[in-house]
Amino acid sequence: MNTHRTMKAFVLQGGFGFNHIEEVNLPIPTPAEGEVLLKIKAVSLNARDLGVINGIYNPNLSTPLIPISDGVGEIVAVGKNTTKFQLGQRVCGIFTQSWKTGLPTQENRVSTLGSPLDGMLAEYVVLPQDGLVSVPEHLTDVEAATLPCAAVTAWHAIVEEGQIKENDTVVVQGTGGVSLFALQFAKLYGAKVIVTSSSDDKLARAKALGADFGINYKQTPHWDHAVLEYTQGIGADHIVDLGGGTTLNRSISALKVGGQISIVGVLSGASVQDFAIVPAIQKIARLQAINVGSRAMFERMNVAIEQHRLKPVVDSVFPFANTKYALKYLAEGSYFGKISIEL
Numbered sequence: 001m002n003t004h005r006t007m008k009a010f011v012l013q014g015g016f017g018f019n020h021i022e023e024v025n026l027p028i029p030t031p032a033e034g035e036v037l038l039k040i041k042a043v044s045l046n047a048r049d050l051g052v053i054n055g056i057y058n059p060n061l062s063t064p065l066i067p068i069s070d071g072v073g074e075i076v077a078v079g080k081n082t083t084k085f086q087l088g089q090r091v092c093g094i095f096t097q098s099w100k101t102g103l104p105t106q107e108n109r110v111s112t113l114g115s116p117l118d119g120m121l122a123e124y125v126v127l128p129q130d131g132l133v134s135v136p137e138h139l140t141d142v143e144a145a146t147l148p149c150a151a152v153t154a155w156h157a158i159v160e161e162g163q164i165k166e167n168d169t170v171v172v173q174g175t176g177g178v179s180l181f182a183l184q185f186a187k188l189y190g191a192k193v194i195v196t197s198s199s200d201d202k203l204a205r206a207k208a209l210g211a212d213f214g215i216n217y218k219q220t221p222h223w224d225h226a227v228l229e230y231t232q233g234i235g236a237d238h239i240v241d242l243g244g245g246t247t248l249n250r251s252i253s254a255l256k257v258g259g260q261i262s263i264v265g266v267l268s269g270a271s272v273q274d275f276a277i278v279p280a281i282q283k284i285a286r287l288q289a290i291n292v293g294s295r296a297m298f299e300r301m302n303v304a305i306e307q308h309r310l311k312p313v314v315d316s317v318f319p320f321a322n323t324k325y326a327l328k329y330l331a332e333g334s335y336f337g338k339i340s341i342e343l
């Protein structure tokens with residue numbers, strides 16, 4: 001079936017960087033037993049995808065590779081004994097294909113879409129039925145495509161590990177994908193949310209989304225002091241640390257005694273000089289690294305998204321043919337929320 005038909009896809013080949021992203025024709029794949037064929041409707045970009053393309057994320061990556069972890073598709077064919085989903089259903093691939101439930105395993109580390117496994121930047125993709133979740137019906141394709149990496153990461157940090165509750169104070173850093181999902185999830189639970197951003201305009205938009213307080217981290221590099229001032233010296237219950245290198249020590253400084261920092265991102269560097277061990281001990285800080293999440297987390301998150309009719313924040317949508325422009329726009333960093341590509 002489908003063996004004579006071809007599809008368009010973008011692949012990374014012959015090296016790293018945007019210049020090595022090429023549009024190619026490939027055979028439409030055929031689903032084997034337990035697999036489904038997805039007609040991809042939309043994909044969405046993450047900071048991680050740039051790291052993959054630029055060879056930072058995995059310098060030993062084998063290519064050609066279809067990049068981009070996140071996408072939504074309609075099931076257009078199924079393999080033998082594939083009964084979990086129906087033809088016509090809209091589904092997302094889960095970021096870590098082998099992480100279904102419970103704690104992650106060593107095996108999970110090599111089962112992530114868009115590196116080292118092929119990702120979603122193609123007109124058709126085959127995935128195992130166990131590596132899929134159905135998507136909330138009220139979301140458009142472009143919105144649904146934003147969920148697998150950024151939203152599941154934020155949900156894992158804020159709800160599953162963070163056990164967020166009413167009146168907790170949460171700090172989220174920047175106004176990209178993970179940060180705005182974390183803001184939206186924290187508000188569902190009645191928390192107070194502090195957003196940091198390099199732009200006053202983006203802080204105003206974050207407030208329109210429900211943020212209680214904004215700090216411009218360019219104008220106020222000691223944003224940790226501003227968090228302490230806002231919380232009357234107590235500090236935040238939960239900080240989603242997305243900056244990494246230059247933010248982790250400040251996150252410890254801004255934390256409440258006994259609070260939790262989700263170690264998620266490396267936007268300002270992947271290592272910390274002079275990590276502040278003593279303040280971390282004095283605060284009895286709980287530092288919990290997050291690596292996206294399981295299928296079970298994705299499913300629980302979708303229930304909440306559906307129940308609250310939550311809408312992801314999509315900054316812009318590019319047509320498939322303009323994929324390279326979308327990637328360049330991602331690299332420029334001027335967006336608010338998510339960037340998607342519609343097929």
Ligand SMILES: NC(=O)c1ccc[n+]([C@@H]2O[C@H](COP(=O)([O-])OP(=O)(O)OC[C@H]3O[C@@H](n4cnc5c(N)ncnc54)[C@H](OP(=O)(O)O)[C@@H]3O)[C@@H](O)[C@H]2O)c1
Binds near residue numbers: 150153198199242247
């Ligand atoms: N561990 C995991 O499972 C996991 C999952 C997803 C993402 N991540 C990581 O988390 C980070 C965020 O990912 P994302 O996809 O949400 O990124 P994104 O959408 O590209 O967000 C980028 C935004 O972060 C803000 N930012 C940049 N440098 C900053 C800094 N030094 N301090 C504070 N904010 C800064 C900027 O916001 P403003 O313009 O408002 O300043 C920028 O627009 C990345 O490092 C990514 O690799 C990790």
